[in-house]
Amino acid sequence: MALLLAIDADPDERASWRALLQAELPDERLLDAPTEDVDIAIVANPPAGALAGLPRLRLIQSLWAGVDRLLADPTVPVDVPLARMVDPAMNEAMAETALWAVLALHRGFFDYAAQQRAGEWRVHAQRRADEVLIAVLGLGQMGRTVALRLAANRYPVWGWSTHDAAVAGVRSTVGEAALPATLAAADIVVNLLPLTRATNGLFGARRLAQMKPGAALVNLARGAHVVDADLVDALDSGWLRHAVLDVFHTEPLPPEHPFWRHPRITLLPHVAAQTDPRSAARVAADNVRAVRAGRAALHLVNRARGY
Ligand code: NAP
Numbered sequence: 001m002a003l004l005l006a007i008d009a010d011p012d013e014r015a016s017w018r019a020l021l022q023a024e025l026p027d028e029r030l031l032d033a034p035t036e037d038v039d040i041a042i043v044a045n046p047p048a049g050a051l052a053g054l055p056r057l058r059l060i061q062s063l064w065a066g067v068d069r070l071l072a073d074p075t076v077p078v079d080v081p082l083a084r085m086v087d088p089a090m091n092e093a094m095a096e097t098a099l100w101a102v103l104a105l106h107r108g109f110f111d112y113a114a115q116q117r118a119g120e121w122r123v124h125a126q127r128r129a130d131e132v133l134i135a136v137l138g139l140g141q142m143g144r145t146v147a148l149r150l151a152a153n154r155y156p157v158w159g160w161s162t163h164d165a166a167v168a169g170v171r172s173t174v175g176e177a178a179l180p181a182t183l184a185a186a187d188i189v190v191n192l193l194p195l196t197r198a199t200n201g202l203f204g205a206r207r208l209a210q211m212k213p214g215a216a217l218v219n220l221a222r223g224a225h226v227v228d229a230d231l232v233d234a235l236d237s238g239w240l241r242h243a244v245l246d247v248f249h250t251e252p253l254p255p256e257h258p259f260w261r262h263p264r265i266t267l268l269p270h271v272a273a274q275t276d277p278r279s280a281a282r283v284a285a286d287n288v289r290a291v292r293a294g295r296a297a298l299h300l301v302n303r304a305r306g307y
């Protein structure tokens, strides 16, 4: 039996993954190209078709937390268990990014950066953290860590998910019926939902209009959660104050896209929480060892739910 590494990365990064995985799994044969005896695939953003025609495949281990691309690829076998990356190091990185965005929005630091570029000295009123309500959409691995980090920084935090997530210090709101009130209450909305049929295009005109006037959107999940033209309209009209965006429909974001030059948008190149190979190789290897020992892999995706 052998492990297929289907990792879309530059040669140095691929070599680094290979070395870390081989160190974790010294008895395994790691392959860069498919053969008939591949029974486990370790994948990061693989091209469509990379997992087709592997008759012995019994585990797909994603090195990414979000598996929307894999689930959308009709050539990925639907009857093979799919495990996603769940790594506390990623959750911590996400919490850092969310805290940076929230602090910068709350204290007006993006506005001050724009003022510096314009040579303008102007002071804005200063609010306390406990006056800035944050809604975190999605209280899973990332959202829960983010919500706790924001609450520890004295922000009032509401967390929205499909069931009562019981996160200490966070007010839980549940289900679609609670979404309008959650959006309306928040000064800053942080999106950490998975991309599914239910969440695709969530931030279109209707939901953006339910947000509080002057609120800000922080999208750290997937670009397809946002209807780009509707977001631009909401920012241009002044309904929303600012958006911090890490993820986009097309990545890299095309040079002609209006987000690049929009004065109320701050962009990151999909770096809110990068997979850390040092810890992620261990997580992936633990699942390989589990399957070899006849145990179930951890962090399996529920394909019916889409996450
Ligand atoms: P997760 O552990 O699967 O958590 C998903 C959360 O969303 C759960 O709380 C779930 O609620 C909730 N949810 C799902 N569908 C919902 C719906 N229709 N309505 C309300 N709540 C819903 O996911 P995660 O590991 O935190 O990751 C979240 C997303 O972050 C990933 O899918 C990925 O897209 C993104 N991400 C981005 C980066 C980056 O660098 N930008 C890095 C990693 C991940 P229940 O548990 O109640 O069902």
Ligand code: GLV
Residues within 6 Å of the ligand: 063, 064, 065, 066, 067, 085, 273, 275
């Ligand atoms: C990054 O976006 C991931 O899903 O790991």
